[in-house]
Amino acid sequence: MFFQTCFAFLIPEILVRLNKPYFDFKNIWPLDYSFFFDSRINELLANGTLGLFMLGWGIALIILGVPVLVYFFGKRWYCSWVCGCGGLAETLGDPYRQLSNKSLKAWKIERWMIHSVLVFSVVMTAAVLYTYWTGASWFFFVDSYKLREVYGAWIGAGFAGVVGTGFYPVMGNRVWCRFGCPLAAYLGLIQRFKSRFRITTNGGQCISCGNCSTYCEMGIDVRWYAQRGQNIVRSSCVGCGICSSVCPRGVLNLEVKNEKGRLGKEELIGNTN
């Protein structure tokens, strides 16, 4: 909460008061898809050292900060502790968390969709930067201005804005985070393949009751893993901790530990043979 308040509200406020460019220190490309737009870069560069510092900070966050923090804490450091969209989902959206679809099919759609948005945002940004440096508006076969317009309208406003909050009562409170957010996709890839974070299961204690899956806002079928004694290592998990707190048998625990053996063996304690 402290981090949230300081970074999101205080610092931008102070900067605006000081007549400096508005910069939200915790908003990270590619969620902040306009970070590399010419107007933003120009604004930053026009502001001398501070502007340069902020451009540097933005880039450093993306290529260093993000992976390192995800390595140590999992993607929850951003999605649950820092992000404004996430904050809204956890407060305004909380009553709808059980509505996320847990089926295998929904998971398949999710993986296609979120990674497509990630690719789209990367291509769009590359095109915009290309235009910025070369002045040419055609990037391969597309018009970079057109591309960013389409991205802004469909992904930025339509998906993140309208679907992202308007669909809480239909698809659960984290629809945008789960199906659309390119930053979540990026963090997720790191969380899945290079992180100390995992949810561990407690021996053979699971009674398959289903509370965990029901209340997982990211639509993860947590029980599927818990009832076979397997750790949960999923790119989409935002580490909100709800599954652990609703479990009536103390089966689930969000842990950061040595990366080795993180996926864990499928193991239910009970039989000795």
Place this chain on the structure above:
Amino acid sequence: MKKHIVIIGNGIAGITAARHIRKLSDHSITVISSETRHFFSRTALMYIYMGHMKFEHTKPYEDWFWKKNKIDLVFDHVERIDTIEKKVSLKSGELMAYDDLIIATGSKSNTYDWPGKDLKGVQGLYSYPDLQNMEENTKNIRHAVVVGGGLIGIEVAEMLRSRDIGVTMLVREKEFWSNVLPEEEARMIGHHIRSHHIDLRLSTELKEIISNTEGHVKKVVTSSGDSIDCQFVALCVGVSPNIDWLTGSAIETNRGILVDQFLKTNIDHIFAIGDCVERKYELPGRKTIEQVWYTGRMMGEVVAQTICGNPMPYEPGPWFNSAKFFDIEYQTYGNVPNQTENNLNGFYWEHADGLKAVHVVWEKDSYRFVGINTFGIRMRHACFDAWLQSDKNIHYVMDHLAEANFDPEFFDRYEPEILESFYKTNSEMVPERRNA
């Protein structure tokens, strides 16, 4: 050789067996069950009533799972087993042949010969239809009586309280569940139950249920002569193996279906697993009938091996179990007897808030660690399982207690307080004084 394996009962035992047989072989598998079409988690019944989940959420596998894994589901009731012809006869009239048969028919609620036990508004809670009845029977009622102080009784009390229905609990024992829990923790749970506005009456039994003019329960009379007005009575006085339907068959039963180490009955090719089973052989620290989720699952895993040509005896490790009493989670590993035993020593710690406690027990002479009850503090099954299996002593367990903690990251830790109190009452165990 490909066999046809028929499983009666789609609970955790039957379904685990089916899944593991599928993993190990391409035998054809048929699961016959008459309660629900698909496997659901009985342990989650209370959450449906309390509105935390819908019935759909309690199904551990999506409906397409069974077809994809070639597990045939038949929604029907088995009436008879022909052990000579190797066929089961179904209520629908069908006869189904098997090569191997697994009986996994679970339990049924106990009832005793109380006057009025068949009145309207009086029921037990075991099955999904029971839950649907309870939904009907508790509409617009003011007060209910729960008979029995066990794990199902407390769940039913919590369910009723979630709808603001007044609850009186009649418990025969001196403290809540004190036929299992030692007195200290039983008393703590009793306090907690009362803090949830339940009228808990200890050392009290049900004597009679009295009807109104429409044959509906109106009040109950207790062994102490009190009468309590109520519109609903839940009979939660334990469960017994569901074997009545086997009467007259050649399958040997006592209180449950008798099985040997390979979970085989007295008849070749017929096995039994889960709640309906009574072991013919003893296992140290374990009862011969164990009606919990975990044993059903473990037996399912083992019988699948045997049926798929890898005969495996059922050898469960140290006992474990868990439950939740309103807000207090309970876990147990090993054996903590409810009464003091001469050869054992124990240590009990309770937090000032009355919501957390730890009880450890060890052998007086050898210091061997025997078991632990933990309340409000989650502990790692893997640690205690390993420590019990390798005969660790109490020193070792107390020294490593913090390792076993499984509470979420930012929760308060109580090990220092527990250890301080432990060494105060067991001063000879302070590490520096031990080897003297």
